[in-house]
Amino acid sequence: MYPFSFQRADAADTAVDALAHGKNAKLLGGGTNLVDLMKQGVERPSELIDINRLPLAEITELPDGGLRLGATARNSDTASHPLVRTRYPMLAQSILAGASAQLRNMATDGGNLLQRTRCYYFYDTAYEQCNKRKPGSGCAAINGYNRVHGILGTSAECIATHPSDMCVALAALDAVVRVRGPRGERRIPFSEFHRLPGNTPQIETSLRADELILSIDLPKSPYAEHSHYLKVRDRASYAFALVSVAAAIEVEHGSIRSVRIAMGGVAHKPWRAEAAEKLLIGKPANEGSYRAAAELALVNAKTYEHNAFKVPMAKQSIVRALTIAAGEQA
Amino acid sequence: MSSATIGAPYIRLDGRAKVTGAAKYAAEFKVSNVAQGVIVTSTIANGKITRIDTTAAESAPGVVTILTPSNAPRLPKNGEAGVNPPAGRRLQLLQTADVHYNNQPIAVVVAESLEEAYLAAALITVRYQVDAPKLDFEAGFAEAHPGKNKVPPMLSEGNVPEGFESAEVRVDQVYTTPMENHNPMEPHATIAAWDGEMLTLHDSTQYIFGVKQSVAKTLGIPNDNVRVLCPFTGGGFGSKGSTWSHVVLAAMAAKVAKRPVKISLARSQMFGPVGGRPQxxxxxxxxxxxxxxxxxxxxxxxxxxxxxxxxxxxxxxxxxxxxxxxxxxxxxxxxxxxxxxxxxxxxxxxxxxxxxxxxxxxxxxxxxxxxxxxxxxxxxxxxxxxxxxxxxxxxxxxxxxxxxxxxxxxxxxxxxxxxxxxxxxxxxxxxxxxxxxxRSQAEAAVRFEANGRVTVISGTQDLGTGTYTIMAQVAAATLGMPIDLVDAELGDTKMPQGPVSGGSQTAASVTPAVQAAAQQAVLKLVTLEIGNQASPFHNLQPDELDFKGGKLFRKAAPESGIAFTEVVKRNNNQPVEAKGSAEPSESTxxxxxxxxxxxxxxxxxxxxxxxxxxxxxxxxxxxxxxxxxxxxxxxxxxxxxxxxxxxxxxxxxxxxxxxxxxxxxxxxxxxxxxxxxxxxxxxxxxxxxxxxxxxxxxxxxxxxxxxxxxxxxxxxxxxxxxxxxxxxxxxxxxxx
Missing domain, CATH: 3.30.365.10 (Aldehyde oxidase/xanthine dehydrogenase, molybdopterin binding domain)
Structure with a gap:
């Protein structure tokens, strides 16, 4: 492990200050991903700023009926929070579908957004090529073993996927990420938080290097209560998604009033299927409609040597997740 | 307390030590002045190392020594001592610059701490002459060969064409299974410590005597100069049946560093250097x-x-x-x-x-x-x-x-x-x-202690399987004693020799030896007593005596008799111990x-x-x-x-x-x-x-x-x- 200095921040301002003035500084939340990557030699921060003492661990109701998840709230506390469970069931489901109980007890909500890809070629520094680790070095995955890689929004520079389950639900819920930097606070819509790889796959989010996540705000919504998170994986627990779907749907008199669909395991970011959502508005809430939406959601999919199965798997998963989310709504 | 019975579901004797952390695995032994070794592995699968630059690594904090193919001690026969499997394998001991697979050991960094060793290892740069590696399994079928191995390449019983011609139905299919790696919970680990010419190894292994033999032969030192200890193995499943490169590398590094060296494989190093199941x-x-x-x-x-x-x-x-x-x-x-x-x-x-x-x-x-x-x-x-x-x-x-x-x-x-x-x-x-x-030949010893307990000993291994427990159980059942009064010891090459814990043979090899040792130990009690004037059994014939429940007694008077502790007392307070061995008979x-x-x-x-x-x-x-x-x-x-x-x-x-x-x-x-x-x-x-x-x-x-x-x-x-x-x-x- 490369040497680093360590300090504790007691307030958001001091954390931001330390981040802005530090040399290659990183914030330390639960450490479940960062410390692992430091051991691998992938992350080499010179300074670690521990933010676990910041007063950001609360989960509070917002005046408009939404919910604010503090950046250092633990994943397990979030998943078991009564308001999360009742108002945003698929958020709780998505968190519980990820990692292990031990990891969820440590991992923070803010940190979950900043997880880095599990692409083999990124994680193991023995590979010369990885445009994330060494911009310009190439992508070993494109011609390598790419069963777990992306099928949507990939580029010639990177086909990695975002590993989070929670973020797939957050994308479907139109969450907003509240951040603070040296110039104050700003709000980033979730769809703009993570980026597609393009030709700069090393830049994974729109969070600036000197910004701290304060909270993730969930708006009140008519569909969130009727939601489902479906994860398909190689074993029943403790495996990253081959494909996952977060679906929320509001049905009135048999027709779809509002709907949200996001997919995990398919792209460099949690993938919102917006065209498919639009297609469904006003349509009858039945399998035929869901199939048509699923087809549209994957129409631009591009597959690689080992991951063509993800296209039909994603389609089936969309249909299944929408069916479960719609449930018994009239 | 009733005497132990074969088959009874006694809880593991080592269970408490394991769940409380008292059970020490290879890398956990406290060895004074131990330095931490980290293996550097290749990032190519075929070719030659043309240059290893250790300049930055050598000046990194805490570095003790770095072994590479250019400076590693030369071994007899380039480290190919020719010990047969399972104990001996073709190892990668920094004797040549050749690379035969990706993740092959190519250097060892020794430092004061694990973190320092890893940092120095990361600072080493390696240049290779890269040759195309053969990696396509199916493409190799045309040139496949039977192999130099004891498994017969081809065997046929009966008239093959006739057998298939007379068939009315037929299944004709190909089945495939993939490459797999063992991944026991405890990765392979070795602590090597030299005391003059004597080498002590704490090693996670399925075969302490195999390690002893292959390390001695590979280093070119007498077999008796090597002692291997392994009281607990955190799973092996075959991957620890052989002595792999890191064991010898730890011994080489300790020799160069002039202090004990500990090498614990990283999880990623479990994929390649220590075997796996072939596809x-x-x-x-x-x-x-x-x-x-x-x-x-x-x-x-x-x-x-x-x-x-x-x-x-x-x-x-x-x-x-x-x-x-x-x-x-x-x-x-x-x-x-x-x-x-x-x-x-x-x-x-x-x-x-x-x-x-x-x-x-x-x-x-x-x-x-x-x-x-x-x-x-x-x-x-x-x-x-x-x-x-x-x-x-x-x-x-x-x-x-x-x-x-x-x-x-x-x-x-x-x-x-x-x-x-x-x-x-x-x-x-x-x-x-x-x-x-x-099953194969195995030895054991049984010792009557002065404190009234019995110790059963065999240089075998417990892979988490229950060897300790069944050794004690069989000894106790043979002696007609409660299992609570029996202690088991294993995992030391100073003990009577046990075979490799592979092929599901430990129980069937070691417990007959334990049984024999228990019988021999009783015979020794009998012999001591009948030869001792102070004994009530003096000058009796051996077959007049029997032993049960910790007591030696005359068959004619089973209610009387003496506790074995009295025999020990009469033996100048020296515990009474005997060895036994067992091997498959010809009739098997x-x-x-x-x-x-x-x-x-x-x-x-x-x-x-x-x-x-x-x-x-x-x-x-x-x-x-x-x-x-x-x-x-x-x-x-x-x-x-x-x-x-x-x-x-x-x-x-x-x-x-x-x-x-x-x-x-x-x-x-x-x-x-x-x-x-x-x-x-x-x-x-x-x-x-x-x-x-x-x-x-x-x-x-x-x-x-x-x-x-x-x-x-x-x-x-x-x-x-x-x-x-x-x-x-x-x-x-x-x-x-």
Whole structure:
């Protein structure tokens, strides 16, 4: 492990200050991903700023009926929070579908957004090529073993996927990420938080290097209560998604009033299927409609040597997740 | 307290030490002034190191020494001492600049702390001359060779053309199993400490005497100069049966550093340098009559090996003894690839071979419209069909019968896709399990202590399997004493010699030696007493005396007698100890020795998403006497758990450009988690096999993984009507 200095921040301002003035500084939340990557030699921060003492661990109701998840709230506390469970069931489901109980007890909500890809070629520094680790070095995955890689929004520079389950639900819920930097606070819509790889796959989010996540705000919504998170994986627990779907749907008199669909395991970011959502508005809430939406959601999919199965798997998963989310709504 | 009984489900003697952390594993021993070694491995699969730059690493904080091919101590015969497997393997000991596989050891960094060693290791830069690595298994079939190995390359019984010509139905299919890595919970680890010319090794191993011999020979020092200690092994499954490079490298580094050196492999280094299960390609042809009678069995296997050593995964071995057929023909061929040398992995051969054979039998049962158990009974081998010897013990019929009854086999729907629960299709399947019964020569000692306790000692290993417990149990039962008064010691080459803990042979090899040692120790008590004027038994004949419950007494007066502590007292307070040994008798050669079992599986398959889950497994085994019901069943269950991983999850993926294992960690290399497992119901017939060994016990370490993969695969077929012949059966292969 490369040497680093360590300090504790007691307030958001001091954390931001330390981040802005530090040399290659990183914030330390639960450490479940960062410390692992430091051991691998992938992350080499010179300074670690521990933010676990910041007063950001609360989960509070917002005046408009939404919910604010503090950046250092633990994943397990979030998943078991009564308001999360009742108002945003698929958020709780998505968190519980990820990692292990031990990891969820440590991992923070803010940190979950900043997880880095599990692409083999990124994680193991023995590979010369990885445009994330060494911009310009190439992508070993494109011609390598790419069963777990992306099928949507990939580029010639990177086909990695975002590993989070929670973020797939957050994308479907139109969450907003509240951040603070040296110039104050700003709000980033979730769809703009993570980026597609393009030709700069090393830049994974729109969070600036000197910004701290304060909270993730969930708006009140008519569909969130009727939601489902479906994860398909190689074993029943403790495996990253081959494909996952977060679906929320509001049905009135048999027709779809509002709907949200996001997919995990398919792209460099949690993938919102917006065209498919639009297609469904006003349509009858039945399998035929869901199939048509699923087809549209994957129409631009591009597959690689080992991951063509993800296209039909994603389609089936969309249909299944929408069916479960719609449930018994009239 | 009542005296111990063979078979009783005593809890593990070492259980408390393990759960409280008191049990010390190899890397946990406190050795004064120990430095931390880290192995640097290659990032190419084939070529030569042209330059290793250690300049930055040498000036990094805490660095003690760095060994590379340019400065490492030269070993006799370039480190190829020629010790036979399992103990000795072709090692990578920095004697040449050649690279034969990705992740091969190419340097050792020794530093004051683990963190400093890792940092220095990261600062080393290596330049290579890169040659194209051979990585395509199937492309190598044309040039495959039988290998220099004791496994016969090709064996044929009967008139092969006739056997297939007389067949009325035929199954002709290829089954494949992937490359796998063992991943015991405890990665391999060694602490090497020199005291002058004497070397002490704390090593995580399945074979302390093998380590002693191969390290001594490789370093060119007398065997007696090496002592190996291993009181606990955190799982081995075959990967710790051999002495791999890091053990010798630790000794070399300690010599150079002039202080003890500890090397603990990183999880990623478990993929390549310490073996794994080779991938197999198995072509099976079954010929049969319409009534299910087999006329011929052909089983041709390819498995990969490395470029530097031949290792055969003998997948066809069970085919040679499982079913009666006039023609049985098998072959084994090797495809050398630029990967780490494969090795023994739990039931090497039988685990992969029974998958293929038992799925083929399921396919045949469907063709001839027979119940799968009926088909197997139709072709039941009463004697070994190729060696023609009688079996030492075989109660497989009872296994089928009892297993079918417990499982509820009669309720199975033989037509695929007959049972549906919402999105799930439910299926049932069965298969036969089998594994050879092995034993070899072993020694033990039993000591009567002054404090009234008994110590039983053998230089064997406990891989988490229960060796400590069954040693104490057999000693206590032999002496007619409670198990609570017996302590067991193992894992030190200063102790009487035990064999490799491989091939499921520890129990059947060591416990007869323990029994013999206990009898010898009693004889020694008797001899001391009858020769001692102060003894009430002075001048009696040995056969007038007996020992039970810690007391020596006259057979004529069993109520009287003296505690053995009195004998010890009269022996100048010196504990009374005797050695015993046991080995297979010549008569055992008259038998074909195997264990048996029947495995039944119920699975659910989400047809649209492709996910298969094992809901329940029922298995009934004929493994001879159970020495300890709890530890024996625990091993059988462990085998079934691994079989679940074998059939559904496990696979090492190799990058086809660099030859590097891509999923070299436990997040991406999938073994079963609790949620993958349903109810597991294990029973054993507990019928002693005295033709095999005096206690009638056959080993239980490996049979659990055999057959079960096929039972699950057959259940999946029964559920969905789609036959997947390539393991693992992941969702992408099953998805509608």
């Amino acid at each position: 197999t390609h198995q072509h099976i042809t079954l010929g049969a009559k319409h009534d299910g009678t087999l006329t011929a069995i052909r089983h041709d296997c390819y498995s990969h090996t490395s470029m530097i050593e031949d290792f055969v995964e003998p997948s066809s071995s069970a085919t040679r003894m499982l079913y009666e057929a006039p023609v049985i023909t098998t072959s084994q061929k090797l495809v050398p690839l630029a990967v780490g040398t494969p090795t023994f992995q739990r039931a090497p051969g039988e685990a992969t071979g029974t998958f293929a054979l038992e799925v083929a039998m399921d396919e045949l049962a469907e063709q001839v419209k027979m119940d799968p158990i009926e088909l197997r009974l139709k072709n039941y081998a009463e004697a070994d069909p190729t060696s023609h010897k009688p079996f030492s013990g075989k109660h497989l019929r009872e296994c089928y019968k009892q297993g079918a009854a417990t499982f509820g086999w009669s309720k199975r729907q033989s037509a695929p896709r007959s049972q549906r629960e919402g999105h799930l299709l439910i299926g049932h399947g069965m298969a036969t399990a089998t594994y050879p019964a092995n 050669e008259e038998f074909s020795q195997h264990s048996w079992g029947a495995v039944f599986a119920e699975v659910s398959v989400d047809e649209t998403l492709g996910t298969a889950r094992v809901r329940r497994l029922t298995a009934v085994y004929d493994v001879g006497t159970l020495l300890n019901e709890r530890t024996a069943k625990s091993q059988l269950i462990g085998g079934l758990v691994w079989a679940t991983g074998l059939v559904l999850e496990e696979e090492t993926h190799i990058d086809k450009v660099t030859g590097r294992p891509v999923n070299n960690n436990l997040a991406e290399y999938h073994v079963p988690v609790n949620l993958d497992l349903g109810d597991i119901d294990v029973a054993a017939l507990n019928i002693p096999d005295k033709n095999f060994e005096p206690l009638g016990a056959r080993g239980v370490g490996e049979i659990g993984i055999t057959g079960a993969a096929a039972a699950i695969a057959n259940a999946i077929y029964n559920a969905v009507g789609k036959r997947v012949r390539e393991l693992p059966i992941t969702p992408d292969k099953l998805m509608a």
